[in-house]
Amino acid sequence: MKTLLEYSLLAVLGVLVIGSLVGALLDRPVFMSYAYSESMTPTINKGDLFFINPLDRSPEVGDVIVFRVGSTWTVHRVVAIIGDGYVTKGDNNVATDQQSHSIPPIEKDQIGGTVIAPGGRVITVPEVGNYIENGLSDRGKILLGALLIIVGILAFGSGEARRRGERKRFITLKFKTLYLLASSFLLLMIAVSIFVSWEVIPVEYSVTSAVGDREGWYGPGEEFQTEITVKNNNMYPMRYYVSAPEPVTEVSSPEFALSRGGEKDLTITITAPEVTAVYSTKVTLNAYPPLLPESIMEALYRVHPMVPLMAILAVVSAFLGVVYLLSGIGNEDAIRIRRRKRSKLKGIPEVFRL
Numbered sequence: 001m002k003t004l005l006e007y008s009l010l011a012v013l014g015v016l017v018i019g020s021l022v023g024a025l026l027d028r029p030v031f032m033s034y035a036y037s038e039s040m041t042p043t044i045n046k047g048d049l050f051f052i053n054p055l056d057r058s059p060e061v062g063d064v065i066v067f068r069v070g071s072t073w074t075v076h077r078v079v080a081i082i083g084d085g086y087v088t089k090g091d092n093n094v095a096t097d098q099q100s101h102s103i104p105p106i107e108k109d110q111i112g113g114t115v116i117a118p119g120g121r122v123i124t125v126p127e128v129g130n131y132i133e134n135g136l137s138d139r140g141k142i143l144l145g146a147l148l149i150i151v152g153i154l155a156f157g158s159g160e161a162r163r164r165g166e167r168k169r170f171i172t173l174k175f176k177t178l179y180l181l182a183s184s185f186l187l188l189m190i191a192v193s194i195f196v197s198w199e200v201i202p203v204e205y206s207v208t209s210a211v212g213d214r215e216g217w218y219g220p221g222e223e224f225q226t227e228i229t230v231k232n233n234n235m236y237p238m239r240y241y242v243s244a245p246e247p248v249t250e251v252s253s254p255e256f257a258l259s260r261g262g263e264k265d266l267t268i269t270i271t272a273p274e275v276t277a278v279y280s281t282k283v284t285l286n287a288y289p290p291l292l293p294e295s296i297m298e299a300l301y302r303v304h305p306m307v308p309l310m311a312i313l314a315v316v317s318a319f320l321g322v323v324y325l326l327s328g329i330g331n332e333d334a335i336r337i338r339r340r341k342r343s344k345l346k347g348i349p350e351v352f353r354l
Helices: 002-026 128-135 138-157 175-195 294-303 306-327
Strands: 032-034 049-053 064-069 072-082 085-089 111-115 170-174 199-207 223-231 238-243 248-251 255-258 263-271 277-288 333-339 349-353
Touching (some): 199 223, 238 294, 248 277, 277 306
Antiparallel strands (some): 032 049, 064 111, 072 085, 223 263, 238 255, 333 349
């Protein structure tokens, strides 16, 4: 029963971490998120971490939901249902989102999930979001996920010595546990290197009748070009894919490879919209280590930018699995830790054999 509970907890931890990693890559909350403002105070204060049920996308009045408007994710409460849409409001706001921001009723395809609230009380972890937002970089957030998995493996992968008389005195760490630890860390580092190489570069310009008065001012329908520079800061070669929405009409090199430290200048051709306004067109760069043939990588990328990442991780996982089987790594003890019983430093483990 104890073993079943341990592995159940490890499975839950893995789902949370992996789900959060995927959410970071897809730029959407999956199992957990945190509040960016005081709009839901006192239910959810700014920086409070809360948990999401991503499968519940049919909330009722009174439920707190996570939804997307444009490129922004918001957590607010459902206060009314109008037809197929939901009227939402922050607990600390005077008016609904539909009144104060002229947002149409939220549709189901905009909902990322319902906030978990047993008995109507939202479960929160205070201040976690403030630290994540101010104290961690994107790389640090993924490394935090790696740390959680490593802690889980160390917590549940170690076993006690089975010989009689040693059960309470020794804790052992198996070779297979160390291999799992190293493999998980390698896979996460690959995911980190890919993730931090992805960029969204905004190209800002104005469409106006005062053409040429300032740099970056263009006339309606005018075609112009701008350049962006891409640099590979990884320790190994990467293959890049460039995508951009209209009004971008051409990218000089939509696919290219860069060696370690390599740079490339890209020319972006844009046809200015007919309506005068200030615009920001986003050019997306996705990079991957060249672990798959170019033709396969391109085909997978066309499905979704996440697909090549998953394929690369699957290939590396398969390779690690083959190495495990061929190497004969077994259930032998790699490390045995003895707890001193009659010592002033009782409770401090001593590693006495490697």
